[in-house]
Amino acid sequence: TIRYGYNLALIGQIEAGFEVMAQGLRLDPTDAAGLAQMGIAHWSSGDLERARQFLQRSYDLGFAPVAGWLASLLAQQGKAQEALEIWRAFGSAAPGRYVPELESPEAWDELGAALLTNDAVTLGRATQPLADYLAQPGARANTYRLLMLVAAGHPADAMRLFVENPYPINAAFVYPIWIDGGGFTELRRHPAFPAFAERIGLVDAWNAHGWPARCERLPQLEEDSPAFRCD
Numbered sequence: 001t002i003r004y005g006y007n008l009a010l011i012g013q014i015e016a017g018f019e020v021m022a023q024g025l026r027l028d029p030t031d032a033a034g035l036a037q038m039g040i041a042h043w044s045s046g047d048l049e050r051a052r053q054f055l056q057r058s059y060d061l062g063f064a065p066v067a068g069w070l071a072s073l074l075a076q077q078g079k080a081q082e083a084l085e086i087w088r089a090f091g092s093a094a095p096g097r098y099v100p101e102l103e104s105p106e107a108w109d110e111l112g113a114a115l116l117t118n119d120a121v122t123l124g125r126a127t128q129p130l131a132d133y134l135a136q137p138g139a140r141a142n143t144y145r146l147l148m149l150v151a152a153g154h155p156a157d158a159m160r161l162f163v164e165n166p167y168p169i170n171a172a173f174v175y176p177i178w179i180d181g182g183g184f185t186e187l188r189r190h191p192a193f194p195a196f197a198e199r200i201g202l203v204d205a206w207n208a209h210g211w212p213a214r215c216e217r218l219p220q221l222e223e224d225s226p227a228f229r230c231d
Contacts, residue, residue: 012212032063
């Protein structure tokens with residue numbers, strides 16, 4: 001039940017996803033992954049405090065992948081010190097999720113400080129080893145790496161790598177595209193997003209289940225013009 005609600009939220013049917021995920025969490029309130037997904041759905045709807053409550057509960061239950069999300073949300077709420085503490089603790093669970101050059105305590109602290117304060121210059125420098133790695137033939141994409149590319153201001157590269165280098169459990173990259181901030185607003189508005197959404201099946205899902213409120217279809221004046229745009 002929770003995963004079905006997650007999939008509804010993933011395609012932009014966030015309110016419908018809330019209802020289904022809430023049913024599932026009533027049956028299993030300790031589903032840490034489900035709590036994280038509910039938190040991201042609330043974040044996508046703009047309810048930051050409700051999002052924090054769900055992400056914090058997931059984190060308290062020991063779900064390591066939620067730490068980065070919780071730290072980012074706390075930073076967005078102006079709770080910089082709490083955010084940085086969680087980010088630093090997350091470093092011990094991070095090996096292999098990014099690249100080795102980012103995983104020393106010093107590099108991890110620099111990355112977190114830049115990410116959580118939206119310091120674009122430092123973030124670009126801190127994430128350069130990741131960008132260099134992903135530019136190599138045969139580089140392996142994963143959700144952590146691609147989301148960091150988005151945060152560093154490279155949404156087009158992240159979308160391209162998602163399509164060219166498929167990897168398991170990749171829906172987690174698509175799920176947060178409705179969040180405002182963290183690079184996701186730029187991703188939704190990027191000229192490459194309509195083709196990306198069509199390529200990965202989002203447009204088919206929208207046609208089948210209803211278009212998200214944040215996207216509108218456009219009259220196609222030319223054959224290669226975008227069929228929709230999202231805010």
